[in-house]
Amino acid sequence: MLQIKDLTFDAWGRRFFDQATVSLPKDAKVGLVGRNGVGKSTLFKLILNQLALGSGEIGLPKAARIGSVDQEHPATPIPLLETVLAADIERASLLASLDTAEPEDLGDIYTRLIEIDADRAPSRAAEILAGLGFSNADLARPMAEFSGGWRMRVALAASLFAAPDLLLLDEPTNYLDLEGALWLEARLQKYPHTAMVISHDRELLDNSMDHILHLKDGKLDLYTGGYDSFERQVTEKLRLQEAMRTKIEAKRAHMQAFVDRFGAKASKATQAQSRLKMIAKLPPVSNIIEDRVAPFTLPSPERPLPPPLIRLEGADVGYGGAPILRKLNLRLDIDDRIGLLGVNGAGKSTFAKLVAGALDVESGTLVRSSRLKVGWFHQHQIEAMDPTDTPLEIIRRAMPQTSESQRRSKLAQFGLSYEKVDTTVANLSGGERARLLLNMVAMEAPHLLILDEPTNHLDIDSRRALLDALNDYEGAVILITHDRSLMELVADRLWLAADGGIEPFDGDMEDYAKFVLDRARVAARAPSQVTEAPVAPPPPPPPAPRIKVPTGTARRRVEAAEAALGRATTALAQIDAQLTDPAVFAKDPAKAADLGRRRAAAQTTVDGAEAEWLAAQEAYEALTADS
Numbered sequence: 001m002l003q004i005k006d007l008t009f010d011a012w013g014r015r016f017f018d019q020a021t022v023s024l025p026k027d028a029k030v031g032l033v034g035r036n037g038v039g040k041s042t043l044f045k046l047i048l049n050q051l052a053l054g055s056g057e058i059g060l061p062k063a064a065r066i067g068s069v070d071q072e073h074p075a076t077p078i079p080l081l082e083t084v085l086a087a088d089i090e091r092a093s094l095l096a097s098l099d100t101a102e103p104e105d106l107g108d109i110y111t112r113l114i115e116i117d118a119d120r121a122p123s124r125a126a127e128i129l130a131g132l133g134f135s136n137a138d139l140a141r142p143m144a145e146f147s148g149g150w151r152m153r154v155a156l157a158a159s160l161f162a163a164p165d166l167l168l169l170d171e172p173t174n175y176l177d178l179e180g181a182l183w184l185e186a187r188l189q190k191y192p193h194t195a196m197v198i199s200h201d202r203e204l205l206d207n208s209m210d211h212i213l214h215l216k217d218g219k220l221d222l223y224t225g226g227y228d229s230f231e232r233q234v235t236e237k238l239r240l241q242e243a244m245r246t247k248i249e250a251k252r253a254h255m256q257a258f259v260d261r262f263g264a265k266a267s268k269a270t271q272a273q274s275r276l277k278m279i280a281k282l283p284p285v286s287n288i289i290e291d292r293v294a295p296f297t298l299p300s301p302e303r304p305l306p307p308p309l310i311r312l313e314g315a316d317v318g319y320g321g322a323p324i325l326r327k328l329n330l331r332l333d334i335d336d337r338i339g340l341l342g343v344n345g346a347g348k349s350t351f352a353k354l355v356a357g358a359l360d361v362e363s364g365t366l367v368r369s370s371r372l373k374v375g376w377f378h379q380h381q382i383e384a385m386d387p388t389d390t391p392l393e394i395i396r397r398a399m400p401q402t403s404e405s406q407r408r409s410k411l412a413q414f415g416l417s418y419e420k421v422d423t424t425v426a427n428l429s430g431g432e433r434a435r436l437l438l439n440m441v442a443m444e445a446p447h448l449l450i451l452d453e454p455t456n457h458l459d460i461d462s463r464r465a466l467l468d469a470l471n472d473y474e475g476a477v478i479l480i481t482h483d484r485s486l487m488e489l490v491a492d493r494l495w496l497a498a499d500g501g502i503e504p505f506d507g508d509m510e511d512y513a514k515f516v517l518d519r520a521r522v523a524a525r526a527p528s529q530v531t532e533a534p535v536a537p538p539p540p541p542p543p544a545p546r547i548k549v550p551t552g553t554a555r556r557r558v559e560a561a562e563a564a565l566g567r568a569t570t571a572l573a574q575i576d577a578q579l580t581d582p583a584v585f586a587k588d589p590a591k592a593a594d595l596g597r598r599r600a601a602a603q604t605t606v607d608g609a610e611a612e613w614l615a616a617q618e619a620y621e622a623l624t625a626d627s
């Protein structure tokens, strides 16, 4: 699918690609991995022609469509659903051409629209948006009503919907919650064409990718299998290289000893000469000490505080309107390691603000020590960085009393290489920015660290380094992350933010992933029955130029949903009628209990049927609205 041949690329005082060659099989799902700052995003820019190649070639089949997600998404007045639909350029242009086409061409256009299943496009788009966390009501809201992060999700939805021949995604889970990440994993697995995904998420790499492309030392190495298998293969390769190195070293030493015996006469003796030539021909042996990432520095708090760090009793918190979180009853001690779960919008960040002291309770009580120092890391800090700032400037403001060389050595300790300290924020890679901020948040040895998605952007080895640092850190931790393995390894208690409250979650991460997926399944409308319905026949060409697209399938979906909803409501009403009879309870408690269970099941059916009906209705309206 994608052929890269002898790619060499030098920029910003460094060689990024050195005769790199790789060929991606058609329809492969390829995870692109490598250290922070190694040039992964740069490779995408080269493929997308946003940067000029040094030398070599990047080849794609003729007419192959490439798709990627831009970092910026304008806050347009266009509704979400339409934004996503517009990404399918062929469908959009076919629909547009209906207005101007000659009557004799209309038949062809309709035939093609049916071929590409155009009348189901709105429901396909809606399904993707639902998977990424949008509600039905959101579909009609304009882009401008959503924050940058949510607009990124729309852009991701649009690129999945357009289904290009080569899909390029740069760390897509960074702007998703666990729920969205799980959905995306499943979606990428089934992606119908080739996808190349930059990711530091072990789960995503393992569950959705069938190849791993490793960028290291300017070379691209393709491995078959997921991340686990990649790690095994690399370890084995290193072991073999090490064995080879030892062997060659021994040979070299042996020959050198032979040459040395000739001493000063070596240059004359033919035997010695030939040995010297052989030594020169031995392959170079690099020392394969796996290069380690810089550790994180999370200094532990110096002075203990009397327990608890924080106590909340019946506390409500919000922003003036209706409280976001109500009746919080929680306490936090210095040895607590809390994993905070919940979908985006459930109030996790509001809780973080409350604990960090950036928000106050509206009612109820919050008790906290006045000496409590909190370090709070969150994504907005990265987004809020001034693109013209440099690491050296940032640290100068944080440590005004120190000398320039002390600041430089602090940055080196943070793992920022010497040449990076003067690089502007705009030109730092995502991982470099995250590393800088994470270290700075912890600089003052806080009693409590609140880490809100700390691993976004960090490469896999840096994540491990962060885990090590967290294990050594002696303060309390509140962790919010979609990185399941980190959560499992750090948190020893889970709290769940949901339905306007925060409660302890009874179970582990596996239980939570199951809980999330089950809920998503219940909420998911089931459009599968609809796809099996026969496609509408091509409408007679000229007489109806106002109809833009065949709506038959969508209409039948609405009718089927209506009928199903009717059946479900009737069934529920019948159970309700029996339940209102007090005699049932008095005479036959077992039957009453059974009825109760059946009522719950019937209610679930009604909810599902209602959701499907709404979705079908909306899909149908979207089709007919613009005609």
Ligand SMILES: Nc1ncnc2c1ncn2[C@@H]1O[C@H](COP(=O)(O)OP(=O)(O)OP(=O)(O)O)[C@@H](O)[C@H]1O
Pocket: 012, 034, 035, 036, 037, 038, 039, 040, 041, 042, 043, 423, 427, 428, 429, 430, 431, 432, 457, 459
């Ligand atoms: N315009 C630029 N000027 C100077 N340096 C740059 C510029 N653009 C990128 N760099 C540097 O090139 C290196 C590679 O950047 P790139 O964004 O490709 O890394 P990456 O592999 O995607 O890393 P990450 O995993 O952190 O996202 C980084 O060290 C970055 O600071």
Ligand SMILES: [Mg+2]
Pocket: 040, 041, 042, 170, 429, 430
């Ligand atoms: Mg990158």
